[in-house]
Amino acid sequence: MRWSNAFIPTLREDPADAEAVSHRLLVRAGYVRQLMSGVYSLLPLGFRVVAKISGILREEMDRIGAQEFRLPALHPAALWQRSGRWEHMGEEMFRLQDRKGADVGLGMTHEEVFANLAAELRSYKQLPQIWYQIQTKFRDEPRPKSGVLRVREFTMKDSYSLDVDEQGLDAAFTRHFEAYRRIFSRCGVEALAVEASSGAMGGNESIEFMVRSDAGEDDVASCEACGYAANVEKATSSLVAVEDEAGPEAPEKFATPGVHSIDELAAFEAGAVPTRQLKSLVYVLDGEVRLLVLRGDHPLSEQKLLDGTGAREARPASEEEIRAALGAGAGSLGAVGVSAIPVYADLALQGRSNLFTGANEDGFHLRGVDLTRDVEVEKWLDLREVSAGAPCPLCDAPLRVERAIEVGHIFKLGTRYSEVFGAEVLDETSAKRPIVMGSYGIGLERAMAAIVERCHDENGIVWPVAVAPYEVVISVVKPKDVESLEAANSLYESLVAEGVEVLLDDRNERPGVKFKDADLIGIPYRVTVGPRGLAEGKLEWKARRGGESRDLDLHKAAGSIVETVLEERSRSL
RNA sequence: CGGGCCGUAGCGCAGCCUGGUUAGCGCGCCUGACUGGGGGUCAGGAGGUCGGGAGUUCAAAUCUCCCCGGCCCGACCA
Incomplete structure (x- = not known):
């Protein structure tokens, strides 16, 4: 290509609304242009980079025996109603009506369409299969941001594995895991494979591929010593045995005027350090009020709360709901003697005693609280979000916590979609078995941006040869x-x-x-x-x-x- | 959805508070000349529904209201 004939609109100055490095550079260097919020045009250079990434994806998918499809972006509502996701996806799905008034959605992902096609499979002899496509996905994100990192229309490589049983799924999952390692390594970026929460996708096991970057939206906990790595939505730390000094026979109430927070109680002269306090949070889970208890310095992970309780929605209770449940305002809450609402306590509190907590009476706290003796805990759950320095759950070395961009995600889906869509095969014994599925995605434009986040200097982008335009x-x-x-x-x-x-x-x-x-x-x-x-x-x-x-x-x-x-x-x- | 901010030439911005000639500046763009190893110099030039609509006023980029669009923080988010 001769530059004199090329459309490479470089800008001398940074675009005003670009914050993230990849956003700034991709716009300034003439790779992408925004059309509307969360929707970008790929200019010739950007298209060439995405084409390079697609090429690598195709080669690596071929290598694990995957077959490429091209599926519609326009999906009938009925398809998504069968899986229940027409309602579940809510406003994140773009919806429209055709001239006959039929509801239609723009595909956010393609489990439904592939599972529907998989219903044509009849025999275990036709399995395993790996099906994939590289296609545009539409998601009406509440807040598109960071240029091409979080958008509403984007290209995704999504593959789906179809197996007779769990062992087959495990094998397909492992093959994808290895393929993903090769893909990111070929793209010239280090992608950390981390344990992840499956979230709304369902399924029981998932691994995210993360590229470290401040522009990311996830936090990843990792251990240099043993290689443990997990999204903080999932990460745990080992429980450190704590020896509490012997406390009183029963909790003692004392006045704490003006004390409404962990920090204030720590600063209060009769108070205690946060590690000896209990944090009491009232949450509403799918409409049910629950009292959560964590150590004073441990933040709650809402994702873990959802994962641990199986609830679909969690939100902090309102001031009125809190008062109705416990008779006091936030800042004076505690779990001692509470039986009206179930108490969920974080595992880090097991066996602790002589602790400080709110008395469920405005302006008063309790000291000398023994979890086992004084609190009726309905469930012990892993609720705390790990923070940097916490001991690794595998080897106790201090964990690192860093921002990262999720560039790939692989899931074990199980039979959720195959059951609904009648994707079943006969096994050796002529028994009908639902196909066991896995789902595996990589966002192409996001991958491009992640590479830029890692490969640049003060003068601009520094492409790895494999993806350079x-x-x-x-x-x-x-x-x-x-x-x-x-x-x-x-x-x-x-x-x-x-x-x-x-x-x-x-x-x-x-x-x-x-x-x-x-x-x-x-x-x-x-x-x-x-x-x-x-x-x-x-x-x-x-x-x-x-x-x-x-x-x-x-x-x-x-x-x-x-x-x-x-x-x-x-x-x- | 809550909070903050922005919309003036292709890009980056000033002007708005305190209404009043022909709406400016830098970069880019076009023509010509000189030039040519890290965004050069000179001369000339083109380019604007001041996001849209309504209102106030003799007069609106400027004041008021409504709408649209965009950015950031939070909530949310395979």
């Missing part, structure tokens, strides 16, 4: 110089003939502009052709990453460039 850019310092232009053209032709992806910067621009643009758009290698070098029969070869450069002999340049590029390509296979 072009592998080499030839910058012609003085295009009006006939000798320069001829040398550049002939190099360009030779490289193109060898299958190298080259961008020839033949624009009538100052060299500084060309260098800045080349750095900005992040092409891995740059060849500079100018009178100064040509006078000595040389071209300059420069790597974007690291910046090292060397002179190439004009007549041997093409060969050595081809060699380098091919070597770099093979490295990511």
Whole structure:
């Protein structure tokens, strides 16, 4: 491609509304443009990067024996009503009506459509199967953000495994796990595989692939010592045995005027450090009021609460609901003697005694509380969100907690969809068995943005060769110089003939502009052709990453460039 | 859905509070010249429903109301 004919609208300044690095750079370097909130156009450069990622995805899906489909984006309501997700997905699903007034939804994911097709499978002999597609998904996100990281319309590679039994699913899951490792490694980013909550997808096991970045929306706990890694929605820490000093025979009430928080009670002279306090939270789970108790310094993880109770919705109780349930306001709540509403306590509190908590009377607290003796705990649950430094559940080393972008997610779905859609096969004994499914996704534009988050410097993007829109850019310092232009053209032709992806910067621009643009758009290698070098029969070869450069002999340049590029390509296979 | 903020040329912004010539600036763009190894210089030029509508006023980018769109924080989110 000749730059003079290309549409690469680079901007000299950062776009005003871009915060995240990937957002800023992808817009500024001319890869994407916003059409409306959460909806982006991929410009030629962006499209080429996504096409590179798609290529890697197809190769790795092929490698595990997957077959590519192309499924509709337009789905009849009836399909989603069968799985119950027409209602369940709520406002996140884009909905419309056709001319006959029939309800139609835009596909957010394709479990339903694939399960519906899988109903044509008859025999275990036809299994296992892995089906996939690379297609546009629509989700009416409440808050699109960070450029192309969280959007309402995006491309996803979604695959689905179909097996007769759990062992088959385990095998398909493992194959995907390995394929995903290869995919992200080939894309040039380190993706951490972490245990995750399955959330609304159902199923019993899921692993997320996370790329560390401040622009991410998830927190990941990881242990350098043993390799444990989990989304904080799922992560636990080991329980440290605590020796509480002997307390009184029974809880003692004492006045705590003006004390309404853990911190205030810690600062109160008759108070106690947060680790000796109980945090009491009133929550409404699917309409039922519950009292949750955690250690004073432990934050509640709402996702764990949902996962642990099986509730679909959790919200903090209102001031009125709290008063109705416990007779006091938030800030003076406690679980001692509470029997009207069930108490769920965090596992970290088991066996603790001599603790401080609210007295369910405004302005009063209790000390000397013994969980076992004084509180009627209905369920002990893992409710706390782990924080940095907490001991690893496997080896007790301190955990790290970091922001990360979820670039891939693999799920064991089970038979939820196959049962509903009648996707059943006969096994060896002629018994009908629902197909056991798995579901595996990767967001392409998000992956592109995650790569940029990891691969950039102050001058712009620094693409890994495997996903770069072009592998080499030839910058012609003085295009009006006939000798320069001829040398550049002939190099360009030779490289193109060898299958190298080259961008020839033949624009009538100052060299500084060309260098800045080349750095900005992040092409891995740059060849500079100018009178100064040509006078000595040389071209300059420069790597974007690291910046090292060397002179190439004009007549041997093409060969050595081809060699380098091919070597770099093979490295990511 | 709650809170904060923004919409003026392709991009980045000023002007608005305190209404009043022809709405400015930088970058980019077009023409020409000089130039050419990290966003060059000079000369000339094009480009605006001031997000939309209604209102107040002799007069609205500026004041008022309604609407639309966008960004950030939170809630939410396979």
